[in-house]
Amino acid sequence: MHFSLTDLAADITQNCAESGADLVELAIEEISPGPARQAGDVPSKAGGPVRQAGGVPSKAEFRFIARDNGKGMTGAELDRAMDPFVTDGVKHPGRKVGLGIPFLIQTALQSGGGWKISTVKAGECAVRGSKDSAASPGTGSVTGSAAGGNAGTVVEAWFDLANVDTPPVGDIPGLFRTVMLFSGPAEIVLKRKRQGGGDLDYEVKKTELEEVLGGLEDVSSLALLGKYLRSLEDE
Amino acid sequence: MAMTLEELRKLRETKKTDIQRREAEGKEIQVIVGMGTCGIAAGAKVTLDAFINALDENKLVDQVLVRQTGCMGLCHSEPTVEVIAPGMPGVIYGNVDASVAKEIVQKHIQGHELVENHILNKPAADILK
Numbered sequence: 022m023h024f025s026l027t028d029l030a031a032d033i034t035q036n037c038a039e040s041g042a043d044l045v046e047l048a049i050e051e052i053s054p055g056p057a058r059q060a061g062d063v064p065s066k067a068g069g070p071v072r073q074a075g076g077v078p079s080k081a082e083f084r085f086i087a088r089d090n091g092k093g094m095t096g097a098e099l100d101r102a103m104d105p106f107v108t109d110g111v112k113h114p115g116r117k118v119g120l121g122i123p124f125l126i127q128t129a130l131q132s133g134g135g136w137k138i139s140t141v142k143a144g145e146c147a148v149r150g151s152k153d154s155a156a157s158p159g160t161g162s163v164t165g166s167a168a169g170g171n172a173g174t175v176v177e178a179w180f181d182l183a184n185v186d187t188p189p190v191g192d193i194p195g196l197f198r199t200v201m202l203f204s205g206p207a208e209i210v211l212k213r214k215r216q217g218g219g220d221l222d223y224e225v226k227k228t229e230l231e232e233v234l235g236g237l238e239d240v241s242s243l244a245l246l247g248k249y250l251r252s253l254e255d256e
Numbered sequence: 257m258a259m260t261l262e263e264l265r266k267l268r269e270t271k272k273t274d275i276q277r278r279e280a281e282g283k284e285i286q287v288i289v290g291m292g293t294c295g296i297a298a299g300a301k302v303t304l305d306a307f308i309n310a311l312d313e314n315k316l317v318d319q320v321l322v323r324q325t326g327c328m329g330l331c332h333s334e335p336t337v338e339v340i341a342p343g344m345p346g347v348i349y350g351n352v353d354a355s356v357a358k359e360i361v362q363k364h365i366q367g368h369e370l371v372e373n374h375i376l377n378k379p380a381a382d383i384l385k
Contacts (some may be wrong), residue, residue, distance in 0.1 A: 022295065024299070028301065033375060035326060112328075116329075120293050120294075121293040204325070229261060230261075231263050234264070234268055238321045241318065243308045244317065245267055248259070249259050249264045252258050252259040255258060
């Protein structure tokens, strides 16, 4: 199981980077309920106010959306990706588990969150597979319909930060630096929003950073990139 | 206070001489961190940050590339890190936490000596001589 929500986001986004995509997008949205913290509020591990004076859980939410224009999956492939006891066996011959998406689903469901995966397989006759946690918690719902659109996958997950079973949010600038280092996609776009508890709204693009810093894999670039990403969270 | 891209560029300019020197020499040392589900669950992000900090502290930023990859197939020993350095056998290290990362920078990259107890694919003894 992953330690933090940013680890889940890193894992899923790494899958995006491996999908043959040339564009990967990761959006992180955090909502901390305002206005000010009231007496009796209990701070969550993530630092936001999570419970109001009356003991009613507030709507503190963490949401991430990872999107790629890679090869996509068929409905059957999506089913297999959700099965913890199935993996493609290419990178680890003989191993019988693949836990990326199962971890995400388990974490979302155990903590009052949810998830949604939509995918369009490249080269297929534009069949869209989609699953989410809304219709039937625990298993997700399946919809398969002929649809237009380009190949790729969108994974969205949201978490109730007030729930005691939700992991801590984790290190967001660290997540962003990790994601920027994923090899494969020519362009990686990070979108960050936070409402309440200090509003944030910024976007970072890999190509822009490369133009400024040079190769991102240089350690000197990585050190500066870390400073830059942390400064954006300080606003 | 949030930096702008322009400020970041200026900060980069101050390191310009470094960049020129590096471009002339090319980078030959690579540190590759496994960032699959297994690696992330075992704390590979902390390992990655530790490598960047240790390389920065030891003034090795001009000689080393830090890269990421997916699962290397050694999920039992995550976080795993491959280190490729000239004159040294390519080595995959396992169970690399922040303190082992520091040790790899000091012993393997600076001292040209393998870090015992964390080697997953130990090369043949004659290669090591």
